[in-house]
Amino acid sequence: MVCLGNICRSPLAEGILKNKLPLDRFKVDSAGTAGFHIGRSPDHRSIEVAAQNGIDISRQKARKFTPNDFKEFNKIYVMDHANLADVLQIASTPEDRNKVALLLETVEVPDPYYENEEGFKTVFRLIDQACDRLTNKLQNL
Numbered sequence: 001m002v003c004l005g006n007i008c009r010s011p012l013a014e015g016i017l018k019n020k021l022p023l024d025r026f027k028v029d030s031a032g033t034a035g036f037h038i039g040r041s042p043d044h045r046s047i048e049v050a051a052q053n054g055i056d057i058s059r060q061k062a063r064k065f066t067p068n069d070f071k072e073f074n075k076i077y078v079m080d081h082a083n084l085a086d087v088l089q090i091a092s093t094p095e096d097r098n099k100v101a102l103l104l105e106t107v108e109v110p111d112p113y114y115e116n117e118e119g120f121k122t123v124f125r126l127i128d129q130a131c132d133r134l135t136n137k138l139q140n141l
């Protein structure tokens with residue numbers, strides 16, 4: 001799960017998907033395309049909206065997406081078109097490029113960083129619905 005800062009959207013996506021998939025079969029992680037928040041905990045608004053939904057993301061630490069992630073993961077879901085362009089730029093083979101998709105398939109998960117709590121609730125709902133679809137799809141692979 002990839003966003004820009006790895007403090008708002010992708011930590012939620014990591015926490016939500018981990019809560020739905022059997023973790024003995026799937027490895028789920030998140031990263032940001034930018035490095036400004038490396039080592040930081042998720043934004044308190046993401047921690048709060050996750051906690052309101054019974055998910056603890058408070059122990060996650062932000063990291064930057066690296067080329068090695070193409071080796072470690074079969075699927076890379078990005079939140080918006082800027083993330084998509086940045087991750088595709090790092091991809092070095094057609095196989096790598098094929099791993100990358102927008103989490104919401106055709107639309108973006110909006111960046112809530114400059115929004116209020118409502119924005120974070122919307123982001124939670126969008127990601128949660130996407131992860132339900134993804135869970136069905138991945139479990140049937």
Ligand code: 4NP
Binds near residue numbers: 005007010032111
């Ligand atoms: P994220 O949100 O990409 O969902 O983690 C952002 C976090 C930080 C910034 C922008 C978006 N920032 O500009 O610092």
